[in-house]
Amino acid sequence: MEVDKDLKNSTQVAYISMEIAVDSSIPTYSGGLGVLSGDTVRSAADLELPMVGLCLCYSSGYFYQFFNEHGEQKEKEIEWNFFYEFEKVEKPISIKIEDKEVLVSAWLYKVMGQSGHILPIYLLTTDIEGNEDWMKKMTGSLYDSTSRWNRIVQEMILGIGGVKLLNSQGYNNIETYHLNEGHGSFSIVELYDMLNGDLDKVRDKVVFTTHTPVPAGHDRFNLDLVDKVFENRMPSEISKIAEDNGQFNMTYLGMGLSRYRNGVAKKHGDISRKMFPQYEVDSITNGIHLGFWVSRPFRHIFNKKWPNWKANPSILQNAIELDDLDIFDAHIENKFNLINYQKGHSWNLLDEERITIGFARRFATYKRATLIFKDIDRLGSICKDKIQFIFAGKAHPKDTKGKDYIKEIYKAGEYLYDNYGVKVVMMENYNMDISHMLVSGCDVWLNTPERYREASGTSGMKAALNGVLNFSVQDGWWLEGYHKNPMAGWAIGPDDSNPNDSGVSNDWDVDSKAIYEVLENEIIPTYLNHEDWLFRSKNAIALAAFFNTNRMMKEYAKKAYKLRKQKPWQYVK
DSSP states (O other): OOOOHHHHHHOOEEEEESOOOSOTTSOOOOSHHHHHHHHHHHHHHHTTOOEEEEEEOOTTBSOEEEEOTTOOEEEEOOOOOOTTTSEEOSSOEEEEETTEEEEEEEEEEEEEOTTSOEEEEEEEEOOSTTSOHHHHTTTSBTTOOSOHHHHHHHHHIIIIIHHHHHHHTTOOOOOEEEEESGGGTTHHHHHHHHTTTOHHHHHTTEEEEOOOOSGGGSOEEEHHHHHHHHTTOSOHHHHHHHEETTEEEHHHHHHHTOSEEEESSHHHHHHHHHHOTTSOOEEOOOOBOHHHHSOHHHHHHHHHHOTTTTTOGGGGGGGGGSOHHHHHHHHHHHHHHHHHHHHTSOSSOOOTTSEEEEEESOOOGGGOTTGGGTTHHHHHHHHTTTEEEEEEOOOOTTOHHHHHHHHHHHHHHHHHHHHHOOOEEEESSOOHHHHHHHHHHOSEEEEOOOTTOOSOOOHHHHHHHTTOEEEEESOHHHHHHHHHOGGGEEEESOOOSSSOGGGOOOOHHHHHHHHHHHIIIIIHHHHHSHHHHHHHHHHHHHHHTTSBHHHHHHHHIIIIIOOOOSSOOGGGO
């Protein structure tokens, strides 16, 4: 069914993101950005925020991952048919790319909140009748890495095409375009045309969220490429704002023409202000959608204790009141489910009795997936007969170093098993379904990024929600989380939250030694004391109660969106 006209008229916020993970099986995400976006729209629907979402429709997705016998990542394209699952927008719009008119349509996906409120998401596609064959492939692959031309075209479709499509669909009262990273910044070009070149009016309609503290992570295009795809239609005023040492910087564009900007954790806000001193940058710490990420056994416990906990997530801050035996039984069920799944997908079978440490995320090099193997013999001696590891994650097809890390984990696993009997498993094709099992079924959640290159991270929040203890470098959300409640897990290495960036330590020797000391002297002894471990598990759940997307979206509504109070929205209660 089409979106109700009254809903369209009341919609005030357009949320624009290159990826939105609405469902594990739908290939519209690659990692943390998309998963966060999915939780964002779920909480916005729960809170009845007047929002619509925009993303691209990737029939080939990111890629399907598998490993050969040498631990080398291999990729296969995914083929996914949106025809059977979604409603098609009947009338396409067109955008001009170089000298060609390209038709853009969309598939409609509806997110339903707890009260039945509908939040529509439009997945833009060029795979429609009327386009030439080469045009139909423009939106085929997420983060198409074949050329920069493909990448800039996708971002034109998302930004320019997205705004045009909303206008064609009757969303006439959008007051805020929320750009979730720089991928959607070309929407500003379309707004510039709509508002007759009035930069102040454009700025008043845009808010911008940055997700990366690494300069290389911000999208830039050569100016000649921009001139080529826009055929010199790019307004000079906009080019001037986006100019970055001879390149067109999408983050500069988004920040330069937005009324509100934010990072996604307190520390990330500090770093962003240093990276972009010409702009005011606030911070809103990320969260997770608790109802989506809680495992079935823990959902049962929460429902029994606090029937209204989903509408009032902060009540989980009282998790210390939960029964120890209930927590123990729920965790054991989750752990058995994970290990039983793993037994059907690996030759190296995990042991239910051992401490299971999980590490699952994108295999970007700054995340240091192999840090724990720095002194592999010391690790083996500590873990023998006590600890096992499970890894998962994808490296970008062109990231050779990330792929090398995966091979190193395979080699380390073989060495540890042959010499110490320590099991190390690498799970294939990490996705949201596997993530659900990992964040609830592991005993300890490991995170070892270089300080301060992780803007926030959310996997540790999901683990905490399910009573799993975090073991992490103090970066991103955990820098805040550990200070809020150090009983929710353990910190790796020093707290470098205050010194200048030049004083931040990312020494592998220092951090790996810290890992081994905590494993040997704190984690293993605590695990053997069930009462102490369960006390920490309940503290982890209590911590997760703060790091939720309902709280996060209330902050966006208050700080960023300037929503008209047409009705008593839940977020102001």
